[in-house]
Amino acid sequence: MSNNKVMDQIKKILDNHLELKKQRKTPERYAILEEIYNFNHHFDADELYNKMKKSKFSVSRATIYNTLDLLVELDLVTKHIFKNNTFKYEKSFGYRQHDHLILDSDEILEFCDPRIQLIKNSIEKIYDVEIESHSLYFFGKKKKKLK
Amino acid sequence: MSNNKVMDQIKKILDNHLELKKQRKTPERYAILEEIYNFNHHFDADELYNKMKKSKFSVSRATIYNTLDLLVELDLVTKHIFKNNTFKYEKSFGYRQHDHLILDSDEILEFCDPRIQLIKNSIEKIYDVEIESHSLYFFGKKKKKLK
DNA sequence: ATGGATGCAAACTGTTTGCACTACT
């Protein structure tokens, strides 16, 4: 499989961090990271919890949340909040930055537009601030096709 | 006061809507709308609830949420969700569309950049969709001033 | 062996819901 290489890289990142910060290399952390990178796109804590429960490696909710926080901090995972108030997550290593288009409240597409960087640069200059991240969502619906 | 005029206009909008949809013109609805338009910027349901409680017109949480939904539907109020998972609201009539810059996790500034419309237009064409709304937030921090 | 991490369940927070009562039309 070609993405074993990605898997190796992200595990290495986690590994390095844990070593550096003298945190424990628990099997749970690696198992969770692996499951997340097997997801294709957005999931929430509960989905991950259930996926883990079905897998050979059952893990508690507390650990799910703890590990998600850790991985977000490491930039291996991105945390979103769309319109409702539950957090959504997605793997982020090796995926270039993108924004989201949400159609009919449930379908999520991704896009990338360089002009967002230009806006960011302007804002930084105008307000004399340093921007660390942004979130841009478009909400819309598919056009009805005329018969 | 110069914004009595604004107050009159928005009450008229609510009025028309209630009449049209044959909904009741309860004093609670007008009182809540008025309090909201006395706020200067972002608040959450609880802040509004407390503000109402202190005013002459105490109102229940259920009514707060019901009325907020109604006003959002009428575009008199905008509903946001920033990084944590509680909804924030702001009055929106007469205020041209703007986006938000959140500094050091607590200060909220507003800005307006026409390029966001250009991005929107592109996305609509590329994906053949109709975009109804967007949300754009920049998260950053103030630059340290050198002494 | 030590204490950081986990599992479990209870607590918490913001929001929603059910139902009896109120008051707008």
Add this chain to the structure above:
DNA sequence: AGTAGTGCAAACAGTTTGCATCCAT
């Protein structure tokens, strides 16, 4: 009079927390 809207409190959902136990170091 009829019923939409309100108030209250209980229910709910997602997340966080406290504490006993476990296991990586």
